[in-house]
Amino acid sequence: MRIISANGVAHHVREEGDPAGRPIVFANSLGTDLRLWDNVLPPLPVGMRVIRFDLRGHGLSDVPAGPYQMGDLVDDTEALLDALDVRGALFVGLSIGGMIGMGLAARRPDIVGALVLSNTAAAMGTADMWNARIDAVQTNGLESIADSVMQRWFSPAFVRTPELTAWRNMMVRTAPEGYAGCCAAIAHADMTAQVASLTQPVLGIAGEMDGASPPDLVEDTVRRIKHARFATILAVGHLPHVEAPRAFAQLITDFVEETTHV
Structure with missing residues (x-):
């Protein structure tokens, strides 16, 4: 277990693989932790x-103490990757992690050499929608919204599997604050302005059955980027790498090969 203080926040960090290899950085979605990527790595x-x-x-x-701003999360990630001396990374961000990636890539192209934007967009939802969710969490806890979140995260077929319990537990055990x-x-x-300024290679990934960031929303953001391509994984929801880890990993592997010498 490793803790690094970055931007005044103690962050839990895990490093694996070749310390001298090309960096690949994974940024999580809302209500998850770094175990989110376990099945993608092998x-x-x-x-x-x-x-x-x-x-x-x-x-x-x-x-x-909250509330946070997106700039806080980008600042955290910038400070953390500077502390780790990361340069020229492939940054893989999902949902809010993708929004962080947009901001960091625009600000620090020396850190982010290529970017994967999975199930994310330059803007997601409305302020009223998010404020209603904040009120629900602060009043009744994460348990009160868990079932509806699972419906947006996963396909109907996955919701019926025993594996759903682990993801629901991960979400409800997140600190409410x-x-x-x-x-x-x-x-x-x-993040529209940041997206428009990107010059790095970008891969956009959507889940066909994503109820949180539908494919057309993801594609609309990705198509604004000059050096970008877009792919949809069929029959999966907001966390496509959970339901189809090998398909997701193959897209990443192909993108790694495409951008190795960029």
Whole structure:
């Protein structure tokens, strides 16, 4: 277990693979922790330096008082990757992690050499929607919204499997202050200007049955980027790498090969 203080926040970090290899950084979605990527890592190309971390308010990282702004999360990630001396990374961000990736890639192209935007968009939902979710969490806890979140996260077929229990437990055990703080960050975030400025290669990934960030929303953001391509994984929801880890990992592997010499 490793803790690194970045931007005044203690972050739980895990490094695997070759310390001298090309860095690949994974940024989580709302209500999850770095275990989110467990099933994606084994099929990835060997020889990479794999870095995962828990966002503020999530997993084993600190839970600062909220609300948070998207700039806080980008600042955290920038400071963390500077502390790890990361340069030229492939940054893989899912949902809020993708929004963080957009901001960091625009600000620090020396850190982010290529970007995967999975199940995310420049703006997601409305402030009213997110504020209603914050109110529900603060009043009745994460348990009160868990079932509806699972419906958005996963396909109907996955919802009927025993594996759903683990993901539901991960979500409801997130610190309420951290969850609500990150909801506030999404509510007021519009990364359109950052997206328009990106010059790095970008791969956009959507889940066909995603109820949180539908494929057309993801594609609309990705198509604004000059050097970008887009792929949809069929019959999966908001966390496509959970339901189809090998398909997701193959897209990443192909993108690694495409961008190795960029």
